[in-house]
Amino acid sequence: MSNEPDANPAPDPQAPVTRKGFLMSLKTGVPMPIPEDDLYGRCRPVAEFEKLNRVGEGSYGIVYRARDTRSNEIVALKKVRMDQEKDGLPVSGLREIMILKKCNHENIVHLREVVVGKSLDSIFLVMDYCEQDLASLLDNMSQPFTESEVKCITLQVLRALQYMHARFIIHRDLKVSNLLMTDKGCIKVADFGLARLYGNPPKPVMTPQMVTLWYRAPELLLGARTHTTAVDMWAFGCILGELLLNKPLLPGNSEIAQLDLIIELLGAPSESIWPGFSELPAVKNFTLSEQPYNNLKTKFHMLCQPGRELLNILFIYNPNTRASADECLTSKYFTSAPLPCDARLMPTFPQHRILSGGQQQRQMPQATQPPTDNIPISDLLNVFIKRQRLE
Numbered sequence: 294m295s296n297e298p299d300a301n302p303a304p305d306p307q308a309p310v311t312r313k314g315f316l317m318s319l320k321t322g323v324p325m326p327i328p329e330d331d332l333y334g335r336c337r338p339v340a341e342f343e344k345l346n347r348v349g350e351g352s353y354g355i356v357y358r359a360r361d362t363r364s365n366e367i368v369a370l371k372k373v374r375m376d377q378e379k380d381g382l383p384v385s386g387l388r389e390i391m392i393l394k395k396c397n398h399e400n401i402v403h404l405r406e407v408v409v410g411k412s413l414d415s416i417f418l419v420m421d422y423c424e425q426d427l428a429s430l431l432d433n434m435s436q437p438f439t440e441s442e443v444k445c446i447t448l449q450v451l452r453a454l455q456y457m458h459a460r461f462i463i464h465r466d467l468k469v470s471n472l473l474m475t476d477k478g479c480i481k482v483a484d485f486g487l488a489r490l491y492g493n494p495p496k497p498v499m500t501p502q503m504v505t506l507w508y509r510a511p512e513l514l515l516g517a518r519t520h521t522t523a524v525d526m527w528a529f530g531c532i533l534g535e536l537l538l539n540k541p542l543l544p545g546n547s548e549i550a551q552l553d554l555i556i557e558l559l560g561a562p563s564e565s566i567w568p569g570f571s572e573l574p575a576v577k578n579f580t581l582s583e584q585p586y587n588n589l590k591t592k593f594h595m596l597c598q599p600g601r602e603l604l605n606i607l608f609i610y611n612p613n614t615r616a617s618a619d620e621c622l623t624s625k626y627f628t629s630a631p632l633p634c635d636a637r638l639m640p641t642f643p644q645h646r647i648l649s650g651g652q653q654q655r656q657m658p659q660a661t662q663p664p665t666d667n668i669p670i671s672d673l674l675n676v677f678i679k680r681q682r683l684e
């Protein structure tokens with residue numbers, strides 16, 4: 294028997310990628326050529342998708358409307374941004390893939406598959422295509438959503454949150470531009486690049502400043518080291534307020550301005566309404582104004598009592614007592630007039646994103662720091678090769 298390496302050996306899924314088209318065998322340490330058929334693991338090449346137009350660009354990637362040439366279906370193709378990475382995939386990309394793989398809910402964007410570019414240095418998420426995102430819709434609508442439509446939208450977001458939170462997933466970047474809508478009025482929560490799985494009790498996190506400023510909960514602004522599902526509920530409260538007012542509720546342009554806006558609306562926090570507040574790390578960095586009144590009632594004077602109650606429980610300072618998605622779903626707001634409209638009866642809108650080529654972006658302070666911990670692309674590919682073989 295010959296000791297020569299097999300001319301066309303099967304690739305070892307555990308082996309790291311050494312150079313383009315080769316895998317280093319962990320057993321023998323010999324680089325082995327990857328057969329053409331296995332070059333992409335079990336991922337399809339992106340060349341099988343025809344890019345039609347750009348629909349969005351965020352901090353972590355460009356999103357295209359594309360046609361799957363195999364099935365002829367229209368999909369969204371999100372290219373994971375790699376340009377700042379020397380040797381790996383940004384952790385946000387990997388997190389988004391892992392978490393979306395766990396989710397199967399009609400109000401969460403569906404990840405169909407992951408496809409790769411020819412040189413294996415680009416990764417794309419293939420998702421169901423949604424015709425609108427709420428941010429560009431809000432910016433372009435000739436008249437605001439009716440209250441029935443607001444209820445229809447927010448109920449769907451709450452169902453997605455209930456599903457995620459029951460599975461220990463915190464989204465951490467809920468905002469109107471991350472809420473997509475199909476032409477059948479179905480809302481899909483998107484962009485899980487900052488999402489995290491959390492434990493009980495929650496573990497401290499390294500990156501406290503995550504959620505976009507306008508939607509950021511007071512505990513994050515004050516430097517809390519643990520993140521809970523309550524950060525999503527605060528952001529949800531800001532979204533509900535924004536849809537009702539037809540403008541951002543708390544559009545701060547710095548952390549202190551954001552805290553001031555919150556205090557102007559809700560009154561100043563104190564140790565008595567929020568035990569542990571005075572020990573939060575950043576409290577000493579700010580001089581908080583001493584406004585004593587809750588002005589929700591004045592700001593939302595047009596809203597019925599159940600609606601104001603819902604906003605009140607979403608804007609509880611203490612994250613431990615802030616309303617959960619379960620609780621909000623039982624709010625009388627959704628069963629009192631005007632009732633939520635049927636999603637299929639939501640109005641249809643011109644597709645602004647296609648017309649504007651995805652250039653239209655809301656100007657809001659991001660203050661989200663792309664995480665710097667990279668995952669080598671070889672690990673990602675191995676995860677996929679293994680996973681697809683298991684399935």
Ligand SMILES: Nc1ncnc2c1ncn2[C@@H]1O[C@H](COP(=O)(O)OP(=O)(O)OP(=O)(O)O)[C@@H](O)[C@H]1O
Binds near residue numbers: 348371470473484646
């Ligand atoms: N499945 C989809 N269907 C249609 N459009 C989409 C889809 N996913 C994303 N988009 C569009 O692309 C934009 C950016 O997508 P996404 O939020 O996932 O990227 P990001 O780089 O993570 O953004 P961010 O800067 O908000 O973190 C969205 O606001 C939306 O307009």
